[in-house]
Amino acid sequence: xxxxxxxxxxxxxxxxxxxxxxxxxxxxxxxxxxxxxxxxxxxxxxxxxxxxxxxxxxxxxxxxxxxxxxxxxxxxxxxxxxxxxxxxxxxxxxxxxxxxxxxxxxxxxxxxxxxxxxxxxxxxxx
Amino acid sequence: xxxxxxxxxxxxxxxxxxxxxxxxxxxxxxxxxxxxxxxxxxxxxxxxxxxxxxxxxxxxxxxxxxxxxxxxxxxxxxxxxxxxxxxxxxxxxxxxxxxxxxxxxxxxxxxxxxxxxxxxxxxxxxxxxxxxxxxxxxxxxx
Numbered sequence: 001x002x003x004x005x006x007x008x009x010x011x012x013x014x015x016x017x018x019x020x021x022x023x024x025x026x027x028x029x030x031x032x033x034x035x036x037x038x039x040x041x042x043x044x045x046x047x048x049x050x051x052x053x054x055x056x057x058x059x060x061x062x063x064x065x066x067x068x069x070x071x072x073x074x075x076x077x078x079x080x081x082x083x084x085x086x087x088x089x090x091x092x093x094x095x096x097x098x099x100x101x102x103x104x105x106x107x108x109x110x111x112x113x114x115x116x117x118x119x120x121x122x123x124x125x126x
Numbered sequence: 127x128x129x130x131x132x133x134x135x136x137x138x139x140x141x142x143x144x145x146x147x148x149x150x151x152x153x154x155x156x157x158x159x160x161x162x163x164x165x166x167x168x169x170x171x172x173x174x175x176x177x178x179x180x181x182x183x184x185x186x187x188x189x190x191x192x193x194x195x196x197x198x199x200x201x202x203x204x205x206x207x208x209x210x211x212x213x214x215x216x217x218x219x220x221x222x223x224x225x226x227x228x229x230x231x232x233x234x235x236x237x238x239x240x241x242x243x244x245x246x247x248x249x250x251x252x253x254x255x256x257x258x259x260x261x262x263x264x265x266x267x268x
Contacts, residue, residue, distance in 0.1 A: 032268065046135070046136065048148060049135040049136065050135075050136065095239060120241060
């Protein structure tokens with residue numbers, strides 16, 4: 001398994017174990033509140049010397065809540081942000097959260113309120 | 127015509143003591159500073175110059191691994207506490223240089239907006255050996 005794939009999957013598992021529904025990638029069916037990991041920019045950076053491949057992985061954690069009334073959605077999103085930050089392990093560095101935006105998912109799924117959290121972590125060849 | 131094979135940090139390693147610390151080292155540099163000795167004269171030559179002594183410095187930037195009792199921070203810290211030198215083997219694309227450097231305490235910093243790393247500059251004590259083809263097998267990576 002690729003290093004970045006493993007990093008995303010382990011992070012999603014860890015958050016889910018701590019009560020924050022998380023997916024290693026954007027799932028087909030969105031069931032907010034939830035978190036989905038996406039590639040950041042730059043995605044992967046070679047970070048250490050030596051023959052073993054070690055990389056810095058930049059991820060974006062897209063945190064989504066259902067669109068209720070304006071205040072309720074924002075409060076729910078803020079709670080999700082806090083929950084994600086508390087659940088992150090110490091070797092995952094969180095830098096900033098984007099301004100929330102409304103994203104329409106289509107007729108079947110409605111709309112969600114989304115904020116993106118920028119994350120940096122490390123992965124190593126096994 | 128001279129030829130070369132380009133290489134990057136992935137073809138380089140840094141061993142301190144008997145441990146290969148490549149897994150925590152982001153970059154390292156072995157740099158020479160050679161003093162120029164000059165003497166102004168009144169004749170047509172103007173200034174007489176010669177090479178003076180060369181001082182080598184090993185600079186290492188690495189992830190702060192202070193929680194690892196056998197990590198690089200603790201290795202340098204322990205050596206600096208006892209005013210010791212550390213043995214190092216640096217390799218670049220299969221060529222190695224070995225020497226001793228005066229251990230220094232690594233800077234310890236905390237920054238909410240970045241992952242903890244540190245750096246240290248250590249003066250080389252005595253002569254360097256190499257570059258010669260690498261013979262040392264790196265100890266188990268940390």
